[in-house]
Amino acid sequence: MSTTHDSLRERLTALRGPGVSPRPLDARALAALAANPGCRRRALLDAAGVDKGAVAEVLGAPARFGQSRFAFSRGHAFEARVKRDDCAELLRLLGAEGAGGTAAVVPDLSAPGPEGRAARTRLALEEAGERAAAGVWTLLDHPLLALEVAGSVAYLEPDAVAVAPDGRWTVVEIKSFPILDGGADALKVGAAARQAAVYVLALDEVTAGRARPDVLLVCPKDFSNLPTAEWVDVRKQLSVTRRQLARLTRIEEIAAALPEGATFDLRYADDGRTATRPRLELTAAVDAVPAAYAPECLSTCELAFHCRDRSRADGCVESLGRSLRADLGTLTTVEAVLSAATAHSGDPADPAVAALRRAATLRAEALRAAEPVPVAAPRQGARAETEERACR
Incomplete structure (x- = not known):
């Protein structure tokens, strides 16, 4: 790695905090970043691997969204069902001939560290291309793809990548929301398409543009746990994501603009003890990075409530x-x-x-048109006469 990358890595480690494990920059975060490329705050904190949820807690503006444990467990259980029996069900959904008896090579992608796993994935993809020429399917289970974004490397992990004998490289996205009567929730499909487009972009970098522009979305059928699938064309999302990520200001430029001593480390040493960094100090560090808040951030960013408060206080439209x-x-x-x-x-x-x-x-x-028409009060004599008649 170049000296520039080494220097940037050291700077990002200092911003995150020495000894603090970085939060991975996944496809969901990259899709959200591509939707709002002008937000330098998210770009820097994501590149540094800062836990934005923990930062929001200290700032007093915690996020109010996230996946429930039940949904998380259900998703894992459904994915295991799709990939059981040597991925026979997944092969059928991919359209493999004689899927019931078609075998696929599922290489071991384990390696130490993200760099090692990404290198092992690249090697496995090269080997898959050789097998494809011999008519053999290859399924990569949770490969790790590297993608450089604004001078920082992001490691992305799709659910699966299939290499067919005809040379097609397909991203497989497995979701636990159902496909009802042949159709799924448009909002959820759209979110899955934006996320999958990031995977296709990363796969294109490794395979020199041989990735398919449509992905296989695997979901439960109706109200059962039986897997079904539909092909989703992500060419539009891929084009938008590529263009938006290219617009991002390089991370080293954003980091260089920070004041001396700025850090997002939540812990600091106080008389030999570890304490939580004061809110005012952390707020000053966060606010030193320009943000680009929009209401859409509320469903995609943990710092959205803090940014919204600041935007409203400044009167920004x-x-x-x-x-x-x-x-x-x-x-x-x-x-x-x-x-x-x-x-x-x-x-x-x-x-x-x-x-x-x-x-x-x-x-x-x-x-003015909605103002009530004033009614003149009756004369005192007429009012008394009316009351007397009512008593009678």
């Missing part, structure tokens, strides 16, 4: 959504928007300003 931010053009704060809408500032020729003032006028008219 991004906290209301990316589409609104794009519509408002040069108006970047809520204060500027309100000032432009009330004609206290802004260029009337600006389409955004003109639209805001038109909306403010329509709102004022609607409020």
Whole structure:
């Protein structure tokens, strides 16, 4: 590895904390990062392997999402079912001829450390290409693929990679959500497609572009535990992911902009004892890295609630959504928007300003129309006469 990479690794280790094991940068995190490439905060913390959930706890803004233990166990049980009997069921779903009796080579990919496992995977893929020429299937169970992202290496672990005799290299994604009547939940399929696109991108790096642009999504059929599958075309997600990851500012540039002594290590030595780093100190380190908050972050990032609070406090219109931010053009704060809408500032020729003032006028008219019509109070004599008649 080059001197630059060694220096960057040392810098990221210092930011994470000496002796702290890095959190792996997986495909789910890369897909979320590709959806928001302008967020330097997430890019740096993910590259350093910082536990963002633990950081959010100390900041007082813990994340409120995640996979339940039940769902995690169910997913593992379903994957084991799909891969049992030498992956015979998975071969059938892949379309292997005579799947019931077709054998596949499942190489041992164990090796020390992520670098060793990635190297063993590369070797296994080369050997699979040779077997394919002889008409033999190869199934790689949880291979480890390396992908460089903004100057930092991410190690990605798909559920499986199949190499067919015709030379097709297929990413297999196994999920525990069901396929009901031939269709699955569109949101879940979309999330799986974005995640699988990251795997295809990494596999392309190893196989020189021979990975298939469609992945095999394996799920339970209806309400049973029987596996079924559908092919998902990820060309669009692959193109977007490749373009967005290329836009990321290089990690060393983000790290170099941090103030001296900044760290995300949650522990520090205090009179010979290990203590939790004070919230104010950790907050200053986190806020020193620019973020790009959007409401979509709430379902993908552990620091989203902290970033949302900061965005709202600064009056940023991004906290209301990316589409609104794009519509408002040069108006970047809520204060500027309100000032432009009330004609206290802004260029009337600006389409955004003109639209805001038109909306403010329509709102004022609607409020006036909704005001109740005042009813005149009856005269005192007439009121007394009415009460007397009522008593009769």
